[in-house]
Amino acid sequence: MSLHSTEPGVIPALLAALDGGSLEIIDLTAPLSAGIPTLKLPAPFTNLIDFQLEEVSAFDGPGPFWKHNNIHTGEHIGTHVDAPSHWITGRDGDDVSQIPVQRLVGPAVVLDFSAEAATDPDFLVEVDHIKAWEAEHGALPDGGWLLLRTGWDKFFDDADAFLNTDDTGSHTPGLSADCAKWLAEETPIAGLGVETVGIDAGNAGAFDPPFPVHYYLLGNNKYGVTLLQNLAQLPPTGTLIVVSPLKIVGGTASPARVLALVESAGA
Template sequence: MTAETAASAGLAGFLEGIVTGRIRVVDLTMTLQPDFPTIVLPPEFGQSWPFRMEEISRYDHRGPFCYWNNFACGEHTGTHFDAPIHWISGKDLPQNATDTIPPEKFIAHACVIDCVDAAAGDPDYLLTIADVEAWEQRHGRIPPRSWLLMRTDWSRRDWTGYMNMAEDGAHTPGPHPDLIPWAVEERDIIGFGSEAVGTDAGQAQHFPVPYPCHYHAHGNNRFGLPSLTNLDKLPPQGAVLITPPLKIRDGSGSPTRVLALVEEG
């Protein structure tokens, strides 16, 4: 393949793949709606607004030609992007906010680890280095700059099961405290994504380093992508994720439309 053919295959071929369906576009986003559950912190802390909509007009006296809404929410509502500035470990890093992260970082490869059975048996299931190494034996090494995605089918639960709150807090799966430092150092991941309401496990405030996924990922200028869905529609390797957050000035994250590109075999 000459350089010229490669260049033409690149972007023109890419778009042709989208149009013909050779490249499938999979929506990894949960729908933003008023009943989407909001993460709740201990009462002494500041709280995220729930997602709320207010109709401005609907082809009526408030606006005869048009239908539109106002809305309000937290930056970390629904399927969303966590920027490094979100966590204290990432607060002084360069290009760490939604408006300053280089936009090419919003397009990256994905590795999907199937943890469905483990999470079904144990809502506090923690994804370990050994799990990922076993996955690599079957599917190949995680390439640099990949999203590490934890599939649990958690997004298929009803809202009560999704939040899975008990008296001692939430019980939802996430990465083992050792996983993210290893995945950053040894595999150079671009970020960690999951189907639960946050990237860290529900009990992660009790870990030796509280919220270790947030701490280590954001402290190393990597990203988070919680509340994903449709991870069952992705191959273990080879999908490309498009994850651009809203360009909020100095934003710590934002609800995001996450799309995956999957090449049909």
């Protein structure tokens, strides 16, 4: 990218910052392949299909000058956006194609509970945790995203460790039911981003209500993004996030590319 302009304005300033290195783009998206960890629901529930590429041609008889593939995947695979219509409490809300683009670009804050999750994989964020963070860093951003860093992306290449399942369920960190309700009903955020396979804690099926982050956030026209990576590279405040799902008509979710713009450390 190169920009040689003295014209005033926001866009030239943004491009100049990117060109000069004072602003950098960090990819928060997990690589999408057949081996990506996926949510496994117990019987009698039905799981989505996993991601798969099906080769159609590769510079051969079916396509001598090109290579292309079919994609087979469930909506909720990999780094993806949950739309309100995904959950029963938001069933009359937006599908993924109807999410206003203004709500997919905005400020993001990072709350770091990686130390707590390292000690207790079932660690739950409570309202008081977030209020303590606000006392130090300021209020949660209006129309922005709360990104929950738990360090769980370190397990991404080991599906068993990532899902962390035993006879008592899946043990991954998340939000308590009270915290989910508070974020959904009393804060101005647009959505929640997590590093884990779903926006709820691993054992949230046993909470009241079951899967409270889904229940409250999606029921209050807010959104979720899962399987984020590289949150350790973001500051607590000052990030601009771009969440880019496919515009799937009727879709309850979509794989997404999630990018963060941050000021370089030396800027």
